Amino acid sequence: MNIFKLVARKLGTLLVTVFAASLLVFFSRALVPGDPVAFLLRGRKPSPEAIAEVTKQFGLDKPMWQQYIDWLGNLFHGDLGRSLQFRQDVTTVLADRLPVTLGLVVLAGVLIAILGLAAGIIAALNRGRTADRAILIAMTGLGAIPSFVGAIVLIAVFAVQLGWFPSYGSGDGFADGIFHLILPSIALALTFVALVARVTRSSMLDQLEREHVEVATSRGLPRSRVVLRHVLRNATGPILTVSGVLVAGLLVASSIVEQAFGLAGIGSLLVQSVDRLDFPVVQAIVLLIVIIFVLVNTIVDLLAPLIDPRVAAGAAAR
Amino acid sequence: MSILKISDFSLELTTGSQACLLDAVSLSVEEGETVGLVGESGSGKSLTARAALGLLPGRTRISGSVVLDGTDVFSAGPSQVLALRRSTASMVFQDPRSGINPMRSIGDYLTESLILCNKWSKADASQRALELLRSVGLPRPEAHLAQFPHELSGGMLQRVMIAGALSTSPRLLICDEPTTSLDVTTQAEIIGVLTEQQAQHGMGMLFITHDLNLASALCDRIYVLNAGTVVEHGGVQEVFTNPQSAYTQQLVAATPSVFTRTVSVINPTRSAAALRPAPEPESARPAVMLEARSLSKTYYVKGNPPLVAVNNVTLAVPRGDALAVVGESGSGKSTLARMIVGLEQADAGDILVAGVSRAAHSRTRAERLDRARTVQIVFQDPYLSLDPRIIAGAAVEDALRLHNKLSHAQSRSQVLALFDQVGLGEKHANARPRTLSGGQRQRVAIARALAVGPEVLVLDEATSALDVSVQAQVLEVVQEIRRKRGLTLLFISHDLAVVRKVCETTMVMRRGDIVEHGQTKNLLENPQHPYTQLLLDSIPRPEWELDQPEVPLAPNTSSAQIIGA
Numbered sequence: 001m002n003i004f005k006l007v008a009r010k011l012g013t014l015l016v017t018v019f020a021a022s023l024l025v026f027f028s029r030a031l032v033p034g035d036p037v038a039f040l041l042r043g044r045k046p047s048p049e050a051i052a053e054v055t056k057q058f059g060l061d062k063p064m065w066q067q068y069i070d071w072l073g074n075l076f077h078g079d080l081g082r083s084l085q086f087r088q089d090v091t092t093v094l095a096d097r098l099p100v101t102l103g104l105v106v107l108a109g110v111l112i113a114i115l116g117l118a119a120g121i122i123a124a125l126n127r128g129r130t131a132d133r134a135i136l137i138a139m140t141g142l143g144a145i146p147s148f149v150g151a152i153v154l155i156a157v158f159a160v161q162l163g164w165f166p167s168y169g170s171g172d173g174f175a176d177g178i179f180h181l182i183l184p185s186i187a188l189a190l191t192f193v194a195l196v197a198r199v200t201r202s203s204m205l206d207q208l209e210r211e212h213v214e215v216a217t218s219r220g221l222p223r224s225r226v227v228l229r230h231v232l233r234n235a236t237g238p239i240l241t242v243s244g245v246l247v248a249g250l251l252v253a254s255s256i257v258e259q260a261f262g263l264a265g266i267g268s269l270l271v272q273s274v275d276r277l278d279f280p281v282v283q284a285i286v287l288l289i290v291i292i293f294v295l296v297n298t299i300v301d302l303l304a305p306l307i308d309p310r311v312a313a314g315a316a317a318r
Numbered sequence: 319m320s321i322l323k324i325s326d327f328s329l330e331l332t333t334g335s336q337a338c339l340l341d342a343v344s345l346s347v348e349e350g351e352t353v354g355l356v357g358e359s360g361s362g363k364s365l366t367a368r369a370a371l372g373l374l375p376g377r378t379r380i381s382g383s384v385v386l387d388g389t390d391v392f393s394a395g396p397s398q399v400l401a402l403r404r405s406t407a408s409m410v411f412q413d414p415r416s417g418i419n420p421m422r423s424i425g426d427y428l429t430e431s432l433i434l435c436n437k438w439s440k441a442d443a444s445q446r447a448l449e450l451l452r453s454v455g456l457p458r459p460e461a462h463l464a465q466f467p468h469e470l471s472g473g474m475l476q477r478v479m480i481a482g483a484l485s486t487s488p489r490l491l492i493c494d495e496p497t498t499s500l501d502v503t504t505q506a507e508i509i510g511v512l513t514e515q516q517a518q519h520g521m522g523m524l525f526i527t528h529d530l531n532l533a534s535a536l537c538d539r540i541y542v543l544n545a546g547t548v549v550e551h552g553g554v555q556e557v558f559t560n561p562q563s564a565y566t567q568q569l570v571a572a573t574p575s576v577f578t579r580t581v582s583v584i585n586p587t588r589s590a591a592a593l594r595p596a597p598e599p600e601s602a603r604p605a606v607m608l609e610a611r612s613l614s615k616t617y618y619v620k621g622n623p624p625l626v627a628v629n630n631v632t633l634a635v636p637r638g639d640a641l642a643v644v645g646e647s648g649s650g651k652s653t654l655a656r657m658i659v660g661l662e663q664a665d666a667g668d669i670l671v672a673g674v675s676r677a678a679h680s681r682t683r684a685e686r687l688d689r690a691r692t693v694q695i696v697f698q699d700p701y702l703s704l705d706p707r708i709i710a711g712a713a714v715e716d717a718l719r720l721h722n723k724l725s726h727a728q729s730r731s732q733v734l735a736l737f738d739q740v741g742l743g744e745k746h747a748n749a750r751p752r753t754l755s756g757g758q759r760q761r762v763a764i765a766r767a768l769a770v771g772p773e774v775l776v777l778d779e780a781t782s783a784l785d786v787s788v789q790a791q792v793l794e795v796v797q798e799i800r801r802k803r804g805l806t807l808l809f810i811s812h813d814l815a816v817v818r819k820v821c822e823t824t825m826v827m828r829r830g831d832i833v834e835h836g837q838t839k840n841l842l843e844n845p846q847h848p849y850t851q852l853l854l855d856s857i858p859r860p861e862w863e864l865d866q867p868e869v870p871l872a873p874n875t876s877s878a879q880i881i882g883a
Contacts, residue, residue, distance in 0.1 A: 211416040218371050219431040219482070220404030229430070230419050308421050309466040 006305070010298050021290040022075075026068050029279050071283070081280035085273065090284045094266065100170050101265035103177060104257070105250050107185035108192070112246070116193045117239070120200025125227065127205060135197065143194035147253050151187040151260035158183055168262040184261045188253055192246055199242045203235040210234075236307050244300035248293045319388065320346040321490045321522040322370055322407070327382035329365060329374070329546075339365055340546045342382065347490060347522040352513075354537030354554065355526045358569075358785040359756075362546040363526045367492045370524070371407060372399045387489060404435045407490035408483040410512075413499045414475035418467045418482075424451075425463035428482050436486065450481035454511050472647075473504035477511060484515060490522045491515075497532070501646035502812065506856035509536060528785065530573045531815070534558050534860035542566045555862050572790040574815035606670075607637040607806040608658070608693075608774050613667035615653050627653040629830035630667070635823075637773075640800065640807035642817040642838065644853070645827035651810045654827070655778045658808065659695045672773055687721055694767035698779035700759030704751040710762040711737070711747030717769040736765040739802075740795050757788035761795060768799065776808045781816060793819060814857060818842055826850050 055061045059070060071081060080090035123135040159167030165183045207213065208231055216226045255267025266285055273281040305312035322345075329340040340362045347353045357363045368374065369384050372391045384391045387406045389398060411417040418427050428450060429443035438446070444463065451459035454477040467475055476496060483491060493512065497505035513536070516523050527533050533540055534554055541551040542565065549563040561567045615628040627650040635641045645651045656662040658669055660680060669677045671692045680686040697703040704713055711733050718729045737747050740761040751759055760780060767775060777796070781789040793816065800807060809821050817824055817838060824838040826849065834847040845851045 211411060211413065212419040214368075214373065215409075215411055215417045215479075216419070216430075218368075218373055218403055218409045219486075220400045220402075220435050221431060222400065222434075225434055229422070234419065234421050309423075310420060310468050 003305075007302065010301055014294050014298050017294050018287075018291055021294075022072065022287055023068075025283050025286045025290070026071060027064065029283070030064060032277070080284040083273075083278055083281050085276045085278045085281070090280050093269070093281060094284060094288070097265050097269050100177075100181075100263050101251075101254055101258070101267055103181050104185055104188060104254055104263065104265060105247075107178070107181050108188040108250060108254075111185060111189040112192045112196055113243075115189070116196025117200055119193065119197035121204060121227075121232070123197065123201045124204035124208065124231075127208075132201075135201075139194040139197045142190050143198075145190055146256075147187055147191060148256050148260055150190045151184070151257055154183050154187050155260070170263050170265075180261075180263075184257045184263060187260070188250065188257045191253070192250065195242065195246065196239065200235065200239055203238040204231055207231045207234045233307075237304065240300050240303060240307070244297040247296045248289065251289045251292065320385075321349050321387055322347040322524065323383075323385045324366065324370070325383050325385070327366070327369060327384055328380065329362075329369070330379045331377065332379050333377045338546060339378075340369075343543070343546070343548055344382075345541050345548065345551070347524050349489060349522045350516075350520045351539065352516065352523045352525055352537045354533040354540040355524060355543060356528065356530060356533050356540060356569075357543035358528060358787065360545070361543040363528075363543050364494055366543070367409065367494050367524060367526050370490070370492055371403055371409060400435070404431065405486055406488060407492060408486065408488040409492040409494060410476075410480055410483045410496045412495040414479040415467065415472060415499070417479055418475060420467050422466075423463065424465050424467065424470070424478055427467075427478065428463070428485055431482075432485055446485065447481075450485055451478070453484075453515065454478075454481045455507075456481075473500055473507065476500060476504075476508050480508070480511060480515070484519070487519065488521060490524065492524045492526070494526045495528065496525075498528070502814075503646065503852055503856045505532075506858070509858065529858070530558065530570060530786070531575065531860075532858040535858035542569070555860065558860065559862070568787060572787040574786075574790075574813070574819050605636060606634045607639075607672060608635040608641075608808065609633070609670040610654075610658065611668040611670070613654065613657060613669065614665050615650075615657060615662065616665055626650075626830045628657065628664075631827075631830075631832055632667075633825060633832075633835075635774075635806055635808065637806055638800070638804045639823065640809055640821040642809045642811060642821035642824040643827055644811055644814060644817055644824055646812060646853075648829065649827040650830040651827050652778055655695065655776050655808065655810045658774075659693050659776055660689050661695075690772075691721060691770050692772055693774045693776060694770065694772040695776040695778060696760070696763050696767050696780040699783050700751070700756060700763045701783075703763050704759055706751050709748055709750050710742075710754065710759075713751075713762065714747075714766045714769050717766050721770045732769075733765075736769055737762075739768070739799060740765045741791070755788070756784050757792055760784060760788075760792050764792075764795065764799070768803075772805075774806045774808065776810065778810045779812065782811065782813060789816070796820070814842060814853060826853070 052061075059067055062070070074081065078091065080094070082088065083090050083093050086093050119135050119139065123132045126132045155167045158165050166180050167183070170177060170180055210230075213226060213230050216230045217223075221229075251267070254265065255271050257263075258265040258268040259271060266288070269281065270285045272278075273285070324343060324345050326342045326344055327340060328338065328342055331337045331339060343362070343366055345353065345355070345366070355363050355366060365374075369380075370386055370391065372384075372394075374380070380392060386402050389402060391399060391402065394402070418424075422430075425444065425447055428447035429438075429440070432438040432443040432446060433440060447463060448459045451462055456462055456474060456477055462470070462474075462478070467478075470478065480496070491512075496512070497508050500508060509532070512523070515521070525533065525537060537554045539552065540554045540557050542549050542557065542563070544565045550557055550561065550566045557566060558570060561570050610631055610633045613628055613631045614626070617625045617627055619625065629650070631650075631654060633641065643651045643654060653662060657664045658671075658676075660676065663679055664677055667677065668675055674692075676689055676692070680689050704710070708716075711730075714733045714736055715729050718724060718732055722729075724732070733747055734744055737743060742758060742761050742765070746754060746758060746762070751762070754762065764780075780796075781792050784792060796807070797820070799805060807821070809817065811817050821838050823836065824841050825832055826834045826841070826847065828849050834841060834845065834850045841850065842854065845854055
């Protein structure tokens with residue numbers, strides 16, 4: 001019963017957060033300088049009739065709050081409005097580009113999980129030794145590389161010099177698509193690998209010093225078992241929390257990487273749409289990112305009591 | 319053949335200071351025998367115990383040998399060491415709360431080494447776990463298997479840890495301060511479980527403790543360790559009643575006892591009368607300095623039943639007297655102290671200090687300062703109560719300057735005077751807490767509390783984190799100050815033996831209620847309430863003292879006398 005209560009409460013918080021975000025996203029448009037109508041009419045000297053018509057066509061003549069309510073109402077019907085720049089439904093525009101970004105983020109996520117955890121675990125288990133120092137230095141270096149620099153270096157070495165990977169475009173079909181995403185996902189993952197590695201290392205070190213680890217050792221458990229059952233398991237909490245926050249960073253950083261590799265994804269679309277004052281698209285993307293972020297963190301929150309029974313007890317008491 | 323034989327074992331740090339942590343330690347444990355290893359913190363007792371299982375810190379150089387059941391632990395291969403840990407010896411650690419993985423179930427803890435190391439089936443291992451839980455006296459073994467550590471009390475958890483140590487039927491049980499974090503009544507129960515299991519299985523037991531009373535009650539033979547060296551060893555009665563080395567003599571003398579010792583370990587040249595507070599003329603004693611009237615405090619935690627921490631407590635302490643509040647964890651003694659100091663608001667009742675009501679929350683700065691000038695508190699752990707970034711002298715000076723408009727030179731000289739009163743010097747005033755020992759830190763904390771010249775000093779377990787010899791010194795400082803300043807003392811403690819040394823009157827608390835209240839001497843010698851009796855019975859006493867009648871204190875000695883350390 002408690003777990004249902006917990007899930008229900010989390011979902012409630014999620015809805016409230018998304019609602020607040022939708023308000024913010026929609027009305028932030030009022031703060032942005034520039035008139036979308038001027039963009040729609042592309043600098044031609046428009047007649048007042050043309051302006052009036054375009055304004056009416058996109059519902060820009062109504063007051064802001066009316067526009068918001070219409071927008072929100074349409075959201076529930078799966079209608080995100082019409083893109084000003086493409087003269088298409090926003091849903092269609094997004095649907096074309098979502099798979100690329102999702103593929104990029106998922107691939108990068110897998111890389112981050114594997115490389116970050118491995119580096120962190122190896123460093124923690126060799127604390128103070130050469131392997132630990134080497135990993136620490138490498139991670140500090142990686143963490144300092146902005147993703148666009150990483151992207152340029154990767155293109156220069158692996159696409160131009162060695163010619164192993166394509167440097168541009170999304171590719172055709174599934175396998176080719178993945179192939180085209182390899183370099184971009186590495187560029188995207190680099191910084192975050194460093195972050196996860198550091199958190200893993202410090203969380204593991206914290207656990208390695210705990211007395212229950214010594215107790216397990218004193219009972220004759222092999223080192224590998226001690227590490228798996230008592231150190232790594234207990235260290236997962238902070239790693240998960242950081243991973244949840246990291247998702248937002250991934251989505252945002254993907255716009256830079258997509259731009260660098262000429263990928264037609266959500267990220268590059270966002271940049272382009274902001275540039276062209278295409279508010280319906282911007283609103284849809286930002287809301288999407290907020291929803292994904294909140295959803296991932298809700299999942300992390302729900303996993304926490306499964307990992308640490310004390311969290312479950314605390315939640316039940318609240 | 320000895321089950322454990324340590325010969326000339328030395329251990330040195332190879333990094334930095336090249337400190338020698340253990341110097342040619344030799345000891346042996348026979349099967350079925352209980353051997354005590356006593357010493358103060360930093361003496362190397364835990365290192366010695368861990369060495370028996372091949373658990374050593376990194377970057378150390380060792381020499382000598384540790385032979386466990388015929389196998390030299392340090393020349394043995396890794397698989398041999400694992401085998402020794404699995405079947406020959408096991409260890410019970412001090413704090414089960416940190417010694418048992420909080421994220422795994424009790425059942426997992428009890429069965430993991432059976433399943434993973436000894437290849438038992440899951441069902442067999444669970445069966446064995448049930449038997450073990452039953453044998454250590456836990457009430458609902460089946461339910462406990464699925465529970466997590468945070469659902470059990472400290473005492474129950476220590477039973478779980480003992481059960482875990484017994485799961486592979488070891489021939490040597492190493493206990494590293496297994497009862498130090500427990501209440502005295504729980505300690506008595508745990509010791510009962512340990513001795514029962516030892517007798518049943520004929521194990522050898524190496525028992526590490528800082529508590530001489532406990533060691534004397536439990537052990538056959540004893541080794542006294544000081545700064546990495548065995549300074550004395552022998553039969554337990556022999557060592558305690560006729561200690562040969564100066565260190566053991568000092569340790570025995572510093573150990574407070576609830577019961578008067580039949581052997582005179584107290585320095586007889588210091589007469590009790592000379593140390594008693596100077597008698598004041600009757601007229602100079604206003605009746606009551608600190609008073610609490612029907613004080614109550616209840617905590618409401620959502621999802622739990624309301625917790626009555628303090629229930630209708632009334633007390634009165636005459637000026638210059640010392641009242642001890644004794645109780646186990648959860649008795650409400652600390653909540654009472656915090657209410658009196660104003661860190662916690664009482665739900666009902668009144669607190670009067672020097673006749674002025676102090677129950678209301680201080681709203682203004684003046685009120686807060688005014689209140690602070692009347693009551694001050696010293697907390698249990700000086701490692702936490704002093705700011706590590708501020709030098710000791712400045713910590714005291716801050717308190718002074720908060721209350722008085724003083725020039726830098728004036729406050730400085732007052733600080734030095736205060737440090738002098740607690741037996742510290744200028745170099746301590748300029749030191750950061752990190753470089754001071756536990757006893758010195760606690761003296762700094764006392765100096766800080768005294769800085770504003772309070773009339774009432776509350777000591778909340780102020781000496782229970784300290785080694786016995788340091789505790790004796792700090793208690794002496796407290797007594798000295800009391801005599802000089804006519805300070806009124808509220809002494810919160812779980813330790814009846816310390817209370818006997820310090821306080822005229824004692825109040826026993828249990829779950830928020832006062833169960834007994836009276837002259838310390840009468841209360842300890844003739845307890846009326848069954849709970850007080852239980853507390854007293856739980857205190858470990860050496861076997862050779864049990865047969866003899868308790869010797870009452872001579873009528874002319876006050877229980878508040880200080881025993882010279």
